[in-house]
Amino acid sequence: MNREDLADLNAFMIVAEEQSFTRAASRLGTSQSALSHTIRRLETRLGLRLLTRTTRRVATTHAGEKLLGTLAPALDAISSEIASLSDLSEKPSGLIRLTTSEHAATSILWPALKRLLPDYPGIQVDVEIEAGLSDIVAERFDAGIRLEETIAKDMIAVPIGPPLRMAVVGAPGYFRTHPVPETPQELSRHHCLKLRMSTSGGVYAWELEKGRRSLRVRVEGQLTFNNAAMLREAALDGFGLACVMEDQVMDHVAAGRLVRVLEDWCPPFPGYHLYYPSRRQSSAVFRLLVEALRYRS
Incomplete structure (x- = not known):
């Protein structure tokens, strides 16, 4: 196998993972036309059709799926070995791919990266912000950041942030025409701002708890968003009550x-916890990231 073969196979794997030439080209830092030429060249050399293209997506053929099953573990092993070489240098370097929610990215991940990266210019971090849960193994992420309750039990999970709280809030103007609720049952008489979950498409039921009593309240209201920042903005403008992360609104409460x-x-x-597969090889770069994020109460 020559260098051209290896580069073409890697390009094929990225297209297969992304199911899109546009996204794959962006990830590889090349043009869509150049990437299409690379795949055609590989298919011609092998004498096989590896990908089928439709107007909406790209899918692997039977031959492509068989090749991908062999290729992905082999390239993963090569990547792990290359990453491990950074242990031999004074300044570890390499790429880390992470998936995280928006709130975790702004409140936990970015503050840690701001402290870490200036001292390690050879480290590259590729962050994908999404509301849903990704299969970090299938999508070739090194790790993910999510709430502990959502993480699969077969993952290693490292706490990286303090305990969190939700806060139910409304604008002073709203409460001039609506009574302050003292129990969750009274929420049925209020305009509540609803959050649509990206993973399921369903509306989030407010999770409230007091002592041994735990309730999931399905609230009603005129507005539904799939973004917590918009819930906060609508609450500030007096359109109803919002249930959001405490740290997202406490400045407004204090003011x-x-x-x-x-x-x-x-x-x-x-x-929040950083989670990753138990079989993941711990490179120097990855260990640095874990220690930079690790929560110490």
């Missing part, structure tokens, strides 16, 4: 722009 209610029904819960 009197929002009023917090049902605080005794919002206990702390375990915060």
Whole structure:
């Protein structure tokens, strides 16, 4: 196998993973036309059709799927060996791919990266921000960041942030025409701002807890968003009550722009964790990231 073969096979694997020439070209740092030429060249050399193209997506043929099954573990092993070589240098270097939610990225990940990266210019971090849960093995992420309760049990999970709390808030103007709720049952008489979950498409049921009582309240209201920042903005403008992460609204509560209610029904819960497969080889770069993120109470 020559260098050209290896590069072409890697390009094929990226297209197969992304199911899109556009996304694959962006990931590889090349043009879509150049990538299409690379795949045609590989298919011609092998005498096999590896990919089928439709107007919406790219899929592997039977031959392509068989090749991908052999190729992915082999290239993963090569990548791991190359990554391990950074242990021999004074300044570890290499690429780390992460998947995370928006809130975790802004509140946990970015503050840690700001501290870490200036001292290690050879480290590259590729961050994909998404609301849903990715299969980090199938999609070739090194690790993910999510709440502990959502992480599969076969993953190693490292706490990287403090306990979190939800906060139910509304604008002072809203409460001039609506009574302050003292129990979750009273939420049925209020305009509530709903959050649509990207993973399921369903609307988030507010999870409230007090002592041994735990409730999932399906609220009603005029507005539904799939973004917590928009819930906060709508609450600030007086359109109803929002249930969001505490740290997203406490500045507004302190300034009197929002009023917090049902605080005794919002206990702390375990915060964000970095998770990764137990079989993942721990390179120097990855160990640096884990230590930079690790939560120390």
